[in-house]
Amino acid sequence: MLKTGIVGYGSLGHMHADNAAKNPDIDLVCVCDIRESQFAVKARKNGFDIGGARTYTDCGDMLEKENLDLLMVIAPTYLHEKFTVMGLEAGANVFCEKPMSLTSGACRNMTDAAKRTGKNLMTGQCIRFWTEYEYLQTLMENGTYGRMTSLIMRRISRYPTWADWFMDSELSGGAATDLHIHDVDWARWLLGEPVWFGASGAYGKTGGIDEANLVLQYEHASASIRASWNSYAPFDMSYEAYFENATVLYREGASPSLRIILPDRTEIVPQIEKRDAYEKELEYFVSVIKGERKNTKCDPASALEGIELLEKEIEMIKGNLK
Numbered sequence: 001m002l003k004t005g006i007v008g009y010g011s012l013g014h015m016h017a018d019n020a021a022k023n024p025d026i027d028l029v030c031v032c033d034i035r036e037s038q039f040a041v042k043a044r045k046n047g048f049d050i051g052g053a054r055t056y057t058d059c060g061d062m063l064e065k066e067n068l069d070l071l072m073v074i075a076p077t078y079l080h081e082k083f084t085v086m087g088l089e090a091g092a093n094v095f096c097e098k099p100m101s102l103t104s105g106a107c108r109n110m111t112d113a114a115k116r117t118g119k120n121l122m123t124g125q126c127i128r129f130w131t132e133y134e135y136l137q138t139l140m141e142n143g144t145y146g147r148m149t150s151l152i153m154r155r156i157s158r159y160p161t162w163a164d165w166f167m168d169s170e171l172s173g174g175a176a177t178d179l180h181i182h183d184v185d186w187a188r189w190l191l192g193e194p195v196w197f198g199a200s201g202a203y204g205k206t207g208g209i210d211e212a213n214l215v216l217q218y219e220h221a222s223a224s225i226r227a228s229w230n231s232y233a234p235f236d237m238s239y240e241a242y243f244e245n246a247t248v249l250y251r252e253g254a255s256p257s258l259r260i261i262l263p264d265r266t267e268i269v270p271q272i273e274k275r276d277a278y279e280k281e282l283e284y285f286v287s288v289i290k291g292e293r294k295n296t297k298c299d300p301a302s303a304l305e306g307i308e309l310l311e312k313e314i315e316m317i318k319g320n321l322k
């Protein structure tokens with residue numbers, strides 16, 4: 001079993017603890033959070049409480065005392081680089097939440113540390129493991145409905161208010177980094193380097209770019225990706241994929257959430273086995289650490305490429321704004 005610790009035992013840290021606790025290959029021996037009060041909060045899903053796990057308020061202290069096989073970095077984004085490099089250098093494999101970090105330079109320090117130490121690093125790009133996005137990937141790769149000519153992706157929500165640091169773009173990157181990275185990463189990973197891209201957006205309450213629209217031009221297709229925290233409407237996580245012989249529509253929370261419309265207007269509701277993407281990404285990384293497979297689905301180099309594209313997009317948006 002992998003001796004595992006979590007640093008950042010907040011909202012998502014609790015969810016990951018739940019998943020880690022039920023993974024047969026993981027022994028969650030310790031958690032670290034700067035706020036001791038977090039140790040008393042039970043995880044939402046399965047009510048995991050830290051039980052016998054040791055608690056720390058300093059990550060360096062935890063890494064020094066525990067000889068971890070796996071460190072899960074679920075801390076605020078501005079700490080991802082620091083804790084990832086510390087974990088790798090202490091001899092642990094590292095799972096780090098998305099966004100990998102706030103700048104491509106910081107991400108490069110992380111991938112360099114993984115290379116230097118020979119340890120595995122994976123970013124939690126959960127959309128790469130999200131059932132409906134995997135389904136779309138399969139339709140594209142198999143050419144089931146012909147060529148995909150355009151893809152529209154949306155991720156629009158209210159401002160995250162459960163932790164103060166999200167509201168400071170210097171710490172969270174604003175919606176353009178925190179929220180948008182999900183879809184930018186996925187599109188970049190799946191469709192590759194675009195031949196051209198353009199972007200528009202606006203500053204928001206975080207002081208950074210909280211509305212972003214990215215258009216990616218490929219030789220035979222285009223992708224249009226929108227993210228915003230400036231909304232009072234219910235959370236919109238959706239895609240529209242236009243194939244030569246079908247239109248595929250997905251909207252999280254809708255019923256049905258996934259629909260395929262054929263040229264004769266027939267509608268198909270695909271029956272796919274839905275599994276939790278966060279459980280799947282952790283299982284995948286564990287199998288990589290155990291040497292059962294190469295990391296072809298979420299390797300750190302490709303996560304870095306997503307951040308590089310995002311960085312150029314933000315630069316372009318800021319360049320056009322007063």
Ligand SMILES: NC(=O)c1ccc[n+]([C@@H]2O[C@H](COP(=O)([O-])OP(=O)(O)OC[C@H]3O[C@@H](n4cnc5c(N)ncnc54)[C@H](O)[C@@H]3O)[C@@H](O)[C@H]2O)c1
Nearest residue numbers: 008009010011012013033034035074075076077097098163
């Ligand atoms: N994959 C997803 O769908 C998804 C969803 C939400 C958040 N996230 C990402 O997960 C990360 C954490 O987000 P969250 O919502 O759990 O935030 P959060 O603020 O709820 O939790 C972060 C925790 O880290 C702790 N912390 C802060 N500084 C620390 C330090 N120096 N040492 C130890 N602990 C420290 C805080 O006390 C807090 O409990 C962020 O990078 C966020 O972008 C990913």
